[in-house]
Amino acid sequence: MKHPQFICFCLTIxxxxxxxxxxAQEVFDYDTEIRPMLVQKCIExxxxxxxxxxxxxxxxxxxxxxxxxxxxxxxxxEQIESRAMPPKSKSxxxxxxxxxxxxxxxxxxQNSLKEHVPGQIVIRRLSHTEYQYTVKDLTGxxxxxxxxxxxxxxxxxxxxxQGGSLFIxxxxxxxxxDAADLILQGVAENEQLWRNIAPEEYDPSWLTRLxxxxxxxxxxxxxxxxxxxxAAEKAxxxxxxxxxxxxxxxxxxxxxxxxFAQVYQGMDTxxxxxxxxxxxxxxxxxxxxxxxxxxxxxxxxxxxxxxxxSDFEMASxxxxxxxSSMPDDELFSLAYMGKLQDTLVLEGQxxxxxxxxxxxxxxxxxxxxxxGINKLLDTQPIVDPEKFPDFDMPxxxxxxxxxxxxxxxxxxxxxxxxxxxxxxxTFLNQKLADFYGVEGNFTDExxxxxxxxxxxxxxxGMGSVLTVSSLPVRTSPVLRGKYVMEQIMGISPPxxxxxxxxxxxxxxxxxxxxLRKLLERHRSSPGCFSCHQKMDPLGxxxxxxxxxxxxxxxxxxxxxxxxxxxxxxxEFNGPAExxxxxxxxxxxxxRNLATKVLSYALGRGTIFTDEPALRKLETALLENNFNPDxxxxxxxxxxxxxxxINDFRDKIxxxx
Numbered sequence: 062m063k064h065p066q067f068i069c070f071c072l073t074i075x076x077x078x079x080x081x082x083x084x085a086q087e088v089f090d091y092d093t094e095i096r097p098m099l100v101q102k103c104i105e106x107x108x109x110x111x112x113x114x115x116x117x118x119x120x121x122x123x124x125x126x127x128x129x130x131x132x133x134x135x136x137x138x139e140q141i142e143s144r145a146m147p148p149k150s151k152s153x154x155x156x157x158x159x160x161x162x163x164x165x166x167x168x169x170x171q172n173s174l175k176e177h178v179p180g181q182i183v184i185r186r187l188s189h190t191e192y193q194y195t196v197k198d199l200t201g202x203x204x205x206x207x208x209x210x211x212x213x214x215x216x217x218x219x220x221x222x223q224g225g226s227l228f229i230x231x232x233x234x235x236x237x238x239d240a241a242d243l244i245l246q247g248v249a250e251n252e253q254l255w256r257n258i259a260p261e262e263y264d265p266s267w268l269t270r271l272x273x274x275x276x277x278x279x280x281x282x283x284x285x286x287x288x289x290x291x292a293a294e295k296a297x298x299x300x301x302x303x304x305x306x307x308x309x310x311x312x313x314x315x316x317x318x319x320x321f322a323q324v325y326q327g328m329d330t331x332x333x334x335x336x337x338x339x340x341x342x343x344x345x346x347x348x349x350x351x352x353x354x355x356x357x358x359x360x361x362x363x364x365x366x367x368x369x370x371s372d373f374e375m376a377s378x379x380x381x382x383x384x385s386s387m388p389d390d391e392l393f394s395l396a397y398m399g400k401l402q403d404t405l406v407l408e409g410q411x412x413x414x415x416x417x418x419x420x421x422x423x424x425x426x427x428x429x430x431x432x433g434i435n436k437l438l439d440t441q442p443i444v445d446p447e448k449f450p451d452f453d454m455p456x457x458x459x460x461x462x463x464x465x466x467x468x469x470x471x472x473x474x475x476x477x478x479x480x481x482x483x484x485x486x487t488f489l490n491q492k493l494a495d496f497y498g499v500e501g502n503f504t505d506e507x508x509x510x511x512x513x514x515x516x517x518x519x520x521x522g523m524g525s526v527l528t529v530s531s532l533p534v535r536t537s538p539v540l541r542g543k544y545v546m547e548q549i550m551g552i553s554p555p556x557x558x559x560x561x562x563x564x565x566x567x568x569x570x571x572x573x574x575x576l577r578k579l580l581e582r583h584r585s586s587p588g589c590f591s592c593h594q595k596m597d598p599l600g601x602x603x604x605x606x607x608x609x610x611x612x613x614x615x616x617x618x619x620x621x622x623x624x625x626x627x628x629x630x631x632e633f634n635g636p637a638e639x640x641x642x643x644x645x646x647x648x649x650x651x652r653n654l655a656t657k658v659l660s661y662a663l664g665r666g667t668i669f670t671d672e673p674a675l676r677k678l679e680t681a682l683l684e685n686n687f688n689p690d691x692x693x694x695x696x697x698x699x700x701x702x703x704x705x706i707n708d709f710r711d712k713i714x715x716x717x
Contacts, residue, residue, distance in 0.1 A: 176367075
């Protein structure tokens with residue numbers, strides 16, 4: 062049911078109609094009029110038990126669900142408007158029933174976009190990447206969270222920061238306790254790191270101890286433990302404030318202070334400063350296993366309408382979007398002064414944050430997940446080790462790093478995201494230059510290299526992308542074509558019919574005929590041709606690259622023919638010419654980048670009510686030569702990023 066090109070086209074028509082059809086209002090009630098008509102005319106065939114054509118309308122018992130899946134309901138609306146539904150075998154809709162369904166559904170979708178409903182963002186745990194960088198910025202300690210914890214899956218948007226996939230299991234909770242111990246132990250072993258989070262070396266002099274004793278004579282509640290507790294609060298409260306990404310509440314301060322006092326009193330066999338430091342470390346452990354640290358939480362004041370985030374919540378959204386970590390002192394300060402609702406301040410912060418080296422975290426986290434190359438760092442083989450024996454872990458890491466360095470350069474230096482599709486440079490070190498056959502003086506460090514060969518420029522000429530879009534033993538033009546459609550242009554082809562046979566895996570046939578001839582046989586079925594006509598040329602245009610990204614001219618006996626014709630009739634020969642043609646697909650690429658980056662920034666998949674924001678993001682790219690700065694500024698100023706609604710599923714009916 063998912064055809065993004067068709068959906069985008071329908072959305073364009075619908076949004077244009079909103080401007081011209083002033084009479085199109087939501088005049089029908091969903092619960093009492095529209096839903097009963099769907100039950101009467103549609104749900105007999107499209108229900109949970111018998112979803113004809115895999116369309117189940119019975120699930121949409123509330124208006125909120127219709128809005129959430131608005132793109133799907135555009136397709137339903139198109140079927141009703143064209144009178145394709147109900148089918149000819151059923152009684153047609155009367156004019157009154159037709160107007161009820163068409164105007165009613167149209168009105169619901171129109172109002173959902175007009176009201177700028179931001180969608181629900183659930184409370185979610187820090188991803189492993191976010192945890193690792195938050196620990197780094199909080200304590201200064203480098204902790205390899207991605208290796209230590211069980212792996213996370215990706216959510217609806219394909220990223221590991223999606224709320225739907227970030228749950229805590231009993232095993233993971235136990236690991237968080239152990240991780241806090243390891244981190245604090247590592248910090249304590251480094252005097253400089255420890256003094257950064259516990260600045261005072263508490264070892265009272267004899268004069269201080271005498272003063273405390275004198276005070277205790279006049280105040281029964283005052284003791285040496287009280288003096289230590291007051292000193293500890295000067296370290297504990299700032300640490301917890303940073304860890305929780307907001308000001309502490311009074312009861313939280315009391316709880317942390319009381320815990321220190323209890324631990325300190327129980328360690329009376331130790332001398333200071335060890336007694337003091339170890340007691341503080343126990344409080345810090347409590348902070349680091351608290352839900353306020355492990356989860357990204359946002360307050361939900363009683364409000365049935367969309368509302369703006371608090372300044373501290375905005376600070377966190379900004380920092381986890383662009384730095385994968387907690388806010389720094391400047392963001393905290395701006396939040397404290399209430400300035401993060403000012404769009405000019407937000408614009409300045411985006412530019413400052415992108416200029417900070419920590420922006421490389423965003424470059425790595427986003428690009429490697431968007432392109433699917435993070436699997437290169439997994440320990441499992443990604444290609445057949447017998448067929449490609451030199452494809453070892455150092456090479457995999459080098460291919461991965463090339464893509465990260467390249468994306469970071471585009472983000473912060475070249476400022477043209479279309480160079481992700483095609484360019485005349487890349488980033489190489491000695492190992493990667495040897496692998497690609499590029500001559501020059503190289504070291505282990507990566508440097509920008511101008512390419513004499515136009516086939517390599519852009520991500521589609523990188524070994525990382527070419528490897529993850531191949532099979533373990535050979536290339537697959539179908540997989541690569543599908544990859545280009547989905548990851549670069551944002552077009553998802555429908556799944557193949559279940560009866561379609563796999564491509565023959567006989568190596569002799571590949572050597573004799575080549576993949577082009579085999580694919581021609583494979584797609585001769587009418588049920589396969591329409592999709593393969595779009596996918597296969599894209600993949601065949603990259604056939605000069607083998608399954609690890611190395612250049613080749615033949616399969617063995619058969620020479621490689623990398624020419625092709627796109628579905629619109631444009632012809633090319635080889636990767637360089639293919640990329641030139643794809644550079645003309647700016648609208649599709651802009652839409653795809655807008656969808657992917659917004660999903661990453663929000664930690665959820667995009668929904669129908671994001672459409673006005675997505676259109677502005679597309680425009681920001683198209684009108685600014687794909688400069689990421691105005692694009693990201695527009696995203697940070699958008700209503701899905703700055704606003705929230707308490708419970709989208711329950712409250713949206715009150716909004717619309």
